[in-house]
Amino acid sequence: MDRNEILQELNTIVRKVFENPSIIVTETTTANDIDEWDSLNHATLISAIEKHFNIKFKLTELMGFKNVGKICDSIAQRTIK
Amino acid sequence: MLFNSFSFLLFFPLVILLFYLIRQSSYPKLVLITASVFFILYSSPFSLLIISVISILNYFIGIQIDKKENPDKIQIYFILGIFINISNLFFFKYFNFFISNINNLSDVLGLIQKLPQLNLILPLGISFYTFSALSYLIDVKLENISAERNLTSFVSYIFFFPKLLAGPIERAQSFLPQINEAKGISTSNFSEGAKLIIWGLFQKLVVADRIAIYVNSVDPHYHSGKTILLSSVLYTFQVYADFSGYTDIARGLAKTLGFNLMENFKRPLFSVSITEFWRRWHISLSSWVNEYIYNPLTLQLRDYGKKGIILALFISFVIVGIWHGATWTFVLFGIIQGIIISIELLSLKWRRKIFKKTPSYLTIILGLLFSFSTITLSLILFRASSIEQASDIIKMIFNPVGKIYYGSAAFILYSLFGILIILLRDIFVEFKGHDIFIIPSRFFIIRSFLYGVLLILIMLVGVFDGSQFIYFQF
Structure with missing residues (x-):
């Protein structure tokens, strides 16, 4: 799975969790860019990402997720061999 | 030393003078530390000892965490640092509360043995600098910042006297770079700082302390429900004017020296x-x-869905409550905020649906009334000596009978006038986007006139009894 595919799958998860099919995320998207992205949805989103990719993030990693690109980095580290 | 005291009036110009005279590269920090040491020594030499030990320990632990050598070693230093800060705060602020609750429990269980309470003095600003130190260590651990290698810079950050007694709880990330680039006094900073100080003094001396005369004179044992209701509403304005006034003075003092809080x-x-x-x-x-606290907790509890969020909210607000003081009234204050915010969070979706069908002015008015009355009722727990007393006061408020006591006519006029000015200024900032009292006006005459009026009001209506700021007790 390459980085583009990760971003595409992330986009699908984000749309599903935030119940908004028109959202398009890029590597630079942050929580401030999307109305629905509050603390409640953030925790649900992280949990959904972990289930989808069958991975578990560390708390220190989660604290460093400043944008979608950082989430991609962490997923890529675990899924790109 | 209080900002509204005569001794501070002598102390601060001297600091400015020294800061102005000594402009060479490394000296501003020394002036800051000397001034802060004198500021603490003047009130409590013991506090100086505690803050010095805590600063030095955090300084060394920060460097050890930042060495990025052995992850296990980093973790040990990190836990040690967190433990030192929390146990220091716990010991001075919460130890006697903890012991008295253990003793109460012993009574219930019929045990005779009582644990002794200690005669402890609460070190100045401990709740504020402990949180600054904790966030510093966490940020170093998360590699958001590098550890400060210069001891005088780090000590200047923790000791900085304008924010020492009641905050703001400044983050190392924004404050340490300012310390390291301290350039000294400039005319524009001095002017902006002076404006903030005047506005802060107005809020404190004219509004908060004048309302305090009335609020302190009301006694639930002697006065009617209506009077208690009036004093509770006024107390909300008093706490706001007092703490916001303090913060603006603190920000103004820092600004005159060239620092932004x-x-x-x-x-x-x-x-x-x-x-x-x-x-x-x-x-x-x-x-x-x-x-x-809240964000890491929600992430840690992410697999529990909404239950995890609610638990994180509760823990966070109990901490906010108990941060204010070691009493059950503050714990309850936090729990109430946690309950209301949880309800607001869980009802957000259907509230949005309802709001779409309701005129916006109506939702705003209802929202304003709901928030103000909830905060007014919650703040009763700030003043009450026990939960029982707070509950009696709230019962009286919901049964507003009897004659209302206004104090004197002058009191009502001055208080309403003060509240009106604060609200007008807030309306101006909220809707016009700039502050009539802080941002320089294009017209020098208007600006000078406004400050002249504020100064005259402070002189004529201000209460000069050197009363403490409410948040100093926390």
Whole structure:
């Protein structure tokens, strides 16, 4: 799975969790860019990402997720061999 | 040493003079440390000992965490640092509360043995600098910042006297670079700082302390429900004017020396929900708890869905409550905020649906009334000596019978006038986007006139009894 595919799958998860099919995320998207992205949805989103990719993030990693690109980095580290 | 005291009036010009005279590269920090040491020594030499030990330990532990050598070693230093800060705060602020509750429990269980309480003095500013030190270590651990290698810079950050007694809880990330680049006094900073100080003094001396005369004279044993209701409403304005006044003086003092302290209030009385209130009130504390407690907890509890979020909210607000003081009234204050914010969070979706069908002015008015009355009722726990007393006061408020006591006519006029000026200024900032008292006006005459009026009001109506700021006790 390459980085583009990760971003595409992330986009699908984000749309599903935030119940908004028109959202398009890029590597630079942050929580401030999307109305629905509050603390409640953030925790649900992280949990959904972990289930989808069958991975578990560390708390220190989660604290460093400043944008979608950082989430991609962490997923890529675990899924790109 | 209080900002509204005569001794401070002598002390601060001397600091400015020294800061102005000594402009060479490394000296500003030494002037800052000397001034802060004198400021603490003047009130409590013991506090100086505690803050010095805590600063030096955090300085060394920060460097050890930042060495990035052995992860296990880093973790040990990190846990040690967190333990030192929390146990220091716990010992001085919460130890006797803890012991008295153990003793109460022993009574219930019929045990005779009682644990002794200690005669402890609460070191100055301990709740504020402990949180600054904790966030510093966490940020170094998360590699958001590098550890400060210069001891005088680090000590200047923790000791900085304008923010020492009651915040804002300044983050190392924004304050340490300012210390390291301290350039000294400039005319524009001095002018902006002076404006903030005058506005802060107005809020404290003219509004908060004048309302305090009335609020302190009301006694639930002798006065009617209507009187208690009036004094509770006024107390909300008093706490706001007192703490916001303090913060503006602190920010003004820092600004005259060339430092920016963060904004602590963003027109909190214009909040339309309690969630919004906590984004606008004591921002340096609420954002700290949000960043270092609530967010990590929600992430840690992410697999529990909404239950995890609610638990994280409760823990965060109990911490906010107990941060204010070691009493059950503050714990209950936190729990109440946690309950209301949880309800607001869970009802957000259907509230949005209802709001779409309701005229916006109606939702705003209802939201403003709901937030103001909830905060007014919650703040009763700030003043009450026990939960029983708070409950009696609330019962009286909901049964507003009897004659109302206004004090003197002058009191009502001065208080309403003061509140009106604060609200007008807040309306101006909220809707016009700039501050008539802080941002320089294009017209020198208008600006001078406004400050002249404020100064005259401070002289004529201000209460000069050197009363303490409410938040100093925390």
